[in-house]
Amino acid sequence: MSVFHEIRFPFSVSIGASGGPERRTQIVPLLSGREQRNTPWADSRRRYDAGPGVRSLADIHTLIEFFEARRGPLHGFRFRDPFDNRSAAPDQAPSPTDQILGNGDGATTIFQLVKSYASGGESWTRIIEKPVDGSVLVALDGVATSDFVVDPATGLVTLASPPASDVVVTAGFAFDVPVRFDADRLDLALDEPGAASALSIPLIEIRP
Known part of the structure; x- marks a missing residue:
């Protein structure tokens, strides 16, 4: 059973993260050249990529521990949005x-x-x-x-x-924003001795 873990994604790894709110809009073009727009979402949802924050083997170690302790996407956690957090x-x-x-x-x-x-x-x-x-x-x-x-x-x-x-x-x-990992795997790379990177660490908001 999934539960929410009241723990924040490691700050050292989140530095450099990108992302923000997304909306879902259905756009129907009409024969007249006009269009009709509607949305099935009442609220926005935030997505982030924390991959750019991984710069060292120490970051990789911290990330793997955090990912495994959350069982990947199974359990949610806190994330500090670098752009909108107050x-x-x-x-x-x-x-x-x-x-x-x-x-x-x-x-x-x-x-x-x-x-x-x-x-x-x-x-x-x-x-x-x-x-x-x-x-x-x-x-x-x-x-x-x-x-x-x-x-x-x-x-x-x-x-x-x-x-x-x-x-x-x-x-x-x-x-903080309640999020989960949006992938069942981590794509990690050893760039050179002592230096490492993550191709992508997708996170997605858990909406109330």
């Missing part, structure tokens, strides 16, 4: 007012961490399941609070007491 912009530290989690109703105490992406009047909201432990900051109507706990395995924030009606609950955080 609630704020890449050059800014997270603040407790970065992302809106919801509004209080006098009864609800549990809120899901999310990140919104907005441009030109359009937006998309992404569920964040794997916050970095100890990184989450929370505010109620802009006032920071420490009366909460976070489940780092699900991204659920539980407040000590329910916020009053219409109180805006916000949060800032760093996060």
